[in-house]
Amino acid sequence: MTSTAAPERRSTTVPLDWKEVWFTNCPMVSANNIDQELGWCREEFKKIGVEYAYFRHAPENNWYPHYIHNLDNLIRFGGLYPPIHVNADIRRTVLLGATWVSEGGCMAVRARDPFFRMEDLKGKKIGISKSLNTVKNDWWRIQEHMGIETMLRLHDLTMDDIELVEFPYPDDWYDKPEMLVPPMNNPSELWMRRDHKHDLAFRPLETALLNGTVDAIYTQSKVFQHLQEATGRIKMIEDLSRYPDWTIQVANTPAVITCTEVMADEHPELVVAYMKAMVKVGRWANDNKRAAAYILNHQTFYRDAEDTYQGIKDVDMVPSLSAQNLECIKIGKDFMVSHGYIHNDFDVDEWARPEFLEKAAEEVLAEEWERRSWSKLPAGGGLDVEGTRLG
Incomplete structure (x- = not known):
């Protein structure tokens, strides 16, 4: 009789280095899946002297950090259920943002x-x-x-x-x-192989x-x-x-952004750099939906680029922690608790840490104002958004 027992498996990772940030994503609708072709997130990290790369770029990292988040310096943007499982039963993480796509089933x-x-x-x-x-x-x-x-x-x-x-x-x-093997520079390389x-x-x-x-x-x-x-x-x-x-409509969605609690608490500048790029890429994608669809078609399971466009044309690609997104996350989490898919319950509102997205948005706004002001002011002008009411 053939055994159905699972073989022994273990996760391997590179040594921790806070001058490196790894990313991973799922083949679904997200700003990160667009950025992996644009490279704007890598630019944000270069500004602060940090290397940013796909986690499978290092051969020491196998696939499991994508699911169990055992890299302290990893940021994940992907399906809802694995990060719920991680925060409930494996280690404390931080919810940074979400992208809602109505996919139901x-x-x-x-x-x-x-x-x-x-x-x-x-x-x-x-x-x-x-x-x-x-x-x-x-x-x-x-x-x-x-x-x-x-x-x-x-x-x-x-x-x-x-x-x-x-x-x-x-x-x-x-x-x-x-x-x-060999190591991958970009998640799209995975789909080139399959x-x-x-x-x-x-x-x-x-x-x-x-x-x-x-x-x-x-x-x-x-x-x-x-x-x-x-x-x-x-x-x-x-x-x-x-x-x-x-x-x-919750079906492993919304896609959510998570990082480890240690990264958020001890290296918040890394989190803000990532979220700045997600805001910028999300805004670009909202303004260029067909271009975004063409990029996403390489990684997602829509039939083709036009089908991808039809699937994302009404999606806000800028991640948020809106009340509706958080409620959808709670629905998914509560189902997992009630049906035994996770052992421990937790408070989604406490899991969410909006300060990183807020700080990122402030910096994006300040940079945009400074860039535009050069054509209107003698020496340009910065924008002090803290404590300032605009409008």
Whole structure:
């Protein structure tokens, strides 16, 4: 009998050096995924004499710091569930900002099956994945679980009305030698090595759906959805992103920015430098959505650049800690607590530290005023925003 036990895994990192800052991101909508091509964040760190690089640029760093944040000098911009897990159960981190994308989730079925409503799935089999990798957070499963439960509830159904079929999988690509060498200068290099828009490792339940093992699976709205529909073999019978209720749109989103508490408390200038770049890049992206979409298409799972544009055209690319973003984060965290995906609860409002974003915004505004004032004042003019009311 073949064992399903996960192999022994461990995370490795470079020695700590506060003259270095590492970044990592997920292949989703964020200012960081745009900046990795623009290089504005690297410029901000050069101003203060600090090297800024993708964390996999150093061969000593394997993939796991992206999930367990065991590099003190790492800043992460990515999916919601792993950083919630880290702050709850692994180490204290700081929430710096968030980008909200309404992606909700869809219920996917085979195109020619006679399923047209969620009610048609009563008594049917719905798949759910289970990572055997115990080092990292099982974020795939969490969003599947949350999406399935929500869609059933919207149609007066419960988990008892369907047969949930679990699919354990190794989730071990992080340890494959070809994914560890050579070092990468940019996250886009990862996707150059994998045809990520058609790699079923990113859609582990699709094969089970197409071969008839299950009758339906969860998939993300817009991202993944359009790639799957384009095959002509899959259709969607429910889509949470079409509902006016924004509280059911949490699907490993919002994308959030986190750093370690030690970085925030002992080296706040590093955090501010990063957030300044995110504000600048976010503003640029808001003004140049099609250009931003072209860049994001290299890393995300939208069908193509036009599909990416349609997905981001209404997204505010400047990260924020708005009340709505924080409430969405709380919804995701509360689901993880109530369903046993994290052991410890925490206060999201205390996790959030808005002072870094506020300081970054002040510095961006001051720099912009100084740059513009040179054409209007004899010797230019700085802007003292502290204690000053503008307007």
